[in-house]
Amino acid sequence: MTNNNALTVLGRSNSSNVQKVMWLLDEIEQPCVRADVGGQFGGNKDADYLAKNPNGVVPTLIHGDAVVWESNTILRYLANYFRANGLYPADAVARSWVDRWMDWQLSSLGPANRVLFQRIVRTPANERSEDAIREAGQQNAELFSLLDRFLERSKYLAGESFSIADIAVGPLAYRWLTLPVERPHCPNVQRWYDLLCEREAFRKHVIEIGLS
Missing domain, CATH: 1.20.1050.10 (Glutathione S-transferase Yfyf (Class Pi); Chain A, domain 2)
Structure with missing residues (x-):
């Protein structure tokens, strides 16, 4: 059965912007699949990737039907979605x-x-x-x-x-x-x-x- 809320992070582990996202996911205990994209792995300029992220950079987050790019926006999205108010206060x-x-x-x-x-x-x-x-x-x-x-x-x-x-x-x-x-x-x-x-x-x- 497909998990429609599964989290996938597209981006190489040695990107500081990818590291931010993986760090937050670990803090809020949300499992994800990470795929190597960008840098020595390439793929970030392919048409399929650009259709998800027009900037052609990493990371890109796929969460069910949602596709989110820009690392700091991804941090805010995850904190909001998973109600991590301690990390991103509502006040x-x-x-x-x-x-x-x-x-x-x-x-x-x-x-x-x-x-x-x-x-x-x-x-x-x-x-x-x-x-x-x-x-x-x-x-x-x-x-x-x-x-x-x-x-x-x-x-x-x-x-x-x-x-x-x-x-x-x-x-x-x-x-x-x-x-x-x-x-x-x-x-x-x-x-x-x-x-x-x-x-x-x-x-x-x-x-x-x-x-x-």
Whole structure:
């Protein structure tokens, strides 16, 4: 018998955007099937995939008849559908804190972090530019310093409770704190990151995947 509410995630496990979705699904104890798409696996520019996700990027979530793309939208969709109010509060002000950091991740941190990651991990050693890496590292340092100042007065990104905002930013924090670059001293980011590392789902879907 077909399960009309089955969850399928299309996307490779070493994509930070896929990692967000898999991490949340684990947190809310929702089983899913994940299929390797994108990167070294390809398939994301095929007509069948583009019919589901016109941007041709990963992840794409298939949930029964619903097809959802854009990783942060998928996080919101899953939290709403499965009523994970602890991770995405219903109160308008509390929810706005979650949303603003998710938007910050999408508009500011994500692009800068991606450039740094690609210039180190996805570029052969003999083709890397130290100047380009240093420039990208400085952009990330400024953003994580901003985050550090905020976390001086907040346990998590949206307040005292863990939320999908932390899930959105967490995989990028792992990259930043793991890549071989100079980093400013950000004790509040480190304290927050240590809290994430206590979560089994974060270790499973982010740390254990590694940088690749």
